[in-house]
Amino acid sequence: MKLKILMTTLLVSLAFATPVVAYTKWQVRVLKRSKECFYCNLSNINLSDSNYKKMNVTGSVLNNADFSNTNLEKANFTNTDLTEAQFDSANLQEANLQRSILKSANFWGANLQKANLRGADLTEAVFWNADLRGADLRDTNINNASFIDAQLKGAILPDGSIYPYR
Secondary structure (H helix, E strand, O other): OHHHHHHHHHHHHHHOOOOOOOOOHHHHHHHHHHOEOOOOEOOOOEOOOOEOOOOEOOOOEOOOOEOOOOEOOOOEOOOOEOOOOEOOOOEOOOOEOOOOEOOOOEOOOOEOOOOEOOOOEOOOOEOOOOEOOOOEOOOOEOOOOEOOOOEOOOOEOOOOOEOOOO
């Protein structure tokens, strides 16, 4: 009797178990056709060398995603988890990254002019040679973030002050 209950419990739990996958083909198809995917898990996706202007992935999880050399102008990443994402040489001009998690993300050489990063977690993010002119960095966490050779003229800093135009 105990064995029968154990086997039944095991079979029922296996029937309702969800596989651990980063994303489904359907989610990728929706994103590529409509440039939208709300609250999707697209971790590890490679969208490098593409055009996703005005893409909207609000509330999604895109850990380790690769957006290198991608046009993401005016894209909406509000409340999105982009931990360890790659944005090397990406165009994020006027993108909305408000309240996003960008821990250890790489923005080497990226264009973030007038991007909204307000309230984002930029812990250990790399902005080497990035263009952040006019970007909104208010209320961001920049612990251990690196801004070597980044352009910050006119950017609103975490404390609300504006970086000098010198």
